[in-house]
Amino acid sequence: MKKRSSKKGNILTENVIFIVLNLVFLTILILFLFSKMGDVGTLEEKTAKQIALIIDSAKPGMEISLSIKDAVEKANKENWGGKIVFIEGNIITVQLKEGRGYSYSFFNDVELSKNYHYANEGNEYEFAVEAYKKGGAVESNEETE
């Protein structure tokens, strides 16, 4: 009778260890996947390319509002107090932590408003496309009529 109960306890302990180890294993795997999904570098690249493509397809007079909530949250997590998005010439840089950030160029030769700002508690990046930088454009048919 005594032996039987000790065997039962043994089986239970083995099973519990087995299940715990499985759970630990799966937890590590899920944590790894989440860490990869919300990686700072990936988010910097995604945001920079997104803004560059928006500027490329923009026309003068447009006002653009882009949600950068994920980037702002990540920057806060990383204790980054500096500028998140900055544009110099035709190169856009997104920085969410200490370092160099991620830069990407756009080819649309437009002048962007100097007073771009963060709206909606810093979760939206707003800027306006003012005019094309260089003159000598091909005339519009409507203008000449």
Added chain:
Amino acid sequence: MKRLNKRGTDKIISVYWFVILFIVAAAIVYMAVVFYGEPYDVRETEANIMINQIADCISQGGEIKDGVINEEGKLELTNENILSKCHLDFNVEDFKDWKKQEQFYFEINFYKFNKDAPDGLGSKFVNDTIAGNMNLKEYCDKKGKNFPVCVERNFYVLVKENPYIIKIKSIVRKTEKNV
């Protein structure tokens, strides 16, 4: 004896279970690293946007814009002025040797409309206009993500009420940041 064997089998099964778990985990880690480790490839979108911008620069409402072709039928857009006329800036960030070799190229071909040809392309009526790094053109036939991305699109346009086809080919390299 029977019970002993069963316990032995259980242990072997649990070892196999961990081996399988490890293989599955390794596969998931590999896939995650491959998927999230690779940059987003936006070159095709960039090439398409460039074509749109050039098309907007040349035509409006299906008609050629004033100032593209002069009274003598010659093209006013030249290789020298096309970038400024169409508001394009091919400067790129200082990354690897990007400053030495241009990362963009495009060419515009003007064809007369030929209703008998299957693609509608007739003879060329003005010289091609090109800008950017011409060397990128030779990679267009090659397949593989490590080569520049080439996009080609045609559209119809009226020049003094005569139909023409404009073919625009746009190439974006930027391989190091997109592959």
